[in-house]
Amino acid sequence: MKNKTAEQKLFGNTCVNNHRLMIGGCVASELAKQYGTPLYVFDIDYAAGVARAYADILKREYPSSTVCYASKAFCCTAIYKMLSPLGLGADVVSGGELYTALKGGMDPAKIYFHGNNKTESEIQFALESGVGCFVVDSARELELIEKHATRVQNVLVRVNPGVEAHTHRFIQTTTPDSKFGFSIADGTAESVILSVEKHKNIHFAGIACHIGSQIFEQQSFEIAIDKMTDFIVRLNSLGVNVEMIDLGGGFGVHYIAEDKPLTPEQYMTNSAKYLLKAVNERNITPPHLIVEPGRSIVGEAGITLYSVGAIKTIKSLKTYAAVDGGMFDNPRVSLYDAQYTAVVADKADEKGTHEYSIAGKCCESGDILIDGITLPELHSGDVLAVFTTGAYHYSMASNYNRNAVPPVVAVKNGQSAYMVKPQTYEDIARNDVIPEFLEVKQ
């Protein structure tokens, strides 16, 4: 994807105009000048377009359905303001995500509360907020919902259908030894579902799974649908009605040219058609369908802008170009060996001539953002744009080395504004306290 010619579309809706990288009608290097670097930039229209496509296509193919945005991909109040009017619900996995979704105006009835170890206080908060559904992942959770619910609460039970999707092992979720869900194969899922009946404050509404993330091949989703609908047949035979099926998210996006994701249209059409076929073949009532895309809605909407600082050549080995960000704004490279591509923001269509390793500024040898990329010759002060950083970047950022988490600037039709303001050093030290007894007398 590097060294594209002018007019050519890069990732998401980014493009090149007069050699300069453009996003949401804004010149990337000017955003860097105006807001400083490192900077996350988020293209509102791109994300809204994908979300709308998911919602519209699924409604067309499978009318009884809900698209729930997986908050973990990128969580801030503005995202819910943007997604709610499009009819999307939200998947949240913590009190913090729930709080943010509510603050952003998400209808609690459209919130699905996931997580393998919800705390008692999170469960109470979710019940008080009136979340639509808990996705239960432990027997303890059932007990806690029963204890605190003041009216009947809908729950889905997270099951493990045992599908090994082709993706990094850390983002696979239905291997036999996964911490998520109850195994269908060993009978645990069935006995947990049967146990729901004894809770008078809980209504079993259906089953949920999520087979992994950054998946390209439709086949993994089809295997999951087969296993989930077989399980519905089994539950029906035990007299258990299944009103809903939640198939999770996991739809892949482009990080590098070799990535070949399907479009939201293909992901939704294929899954909906396959599910309809599966329920017809098994002669079961079509359940309400929930899908939970995260990465594919926000991933390619985001880029990160960095300034190049130190450039250092290790003779006959490699040249490092260090930027003012690193693993604190993008931990995905160190965690998953994730690969990215980048351009020099003002030479976005210029042919690469020099090989670089793009290093971060953290005190870790492993803090490398791109290990080997051909770019035009870099100079200190150049703005480098890394693509596809809208998902699992801001949401996974940290203050490691007490670096500030970069702000997020939204762009749309040539306008720009903060979605998340910059963190100050004062913000970083805000919760630090010096205990009175700390002072050690000499």
Ligand code: LLP
């Ligand atoms: N639903 C459930 C229950 C999930 O666990 C996830 C992601 C999703 C939906 C959304 O999946 P998506 O459409 O975004 O692939 N931090 C990792 C990804 C972890 C995903 C965890 N669960 C990364 O940066 O690649």
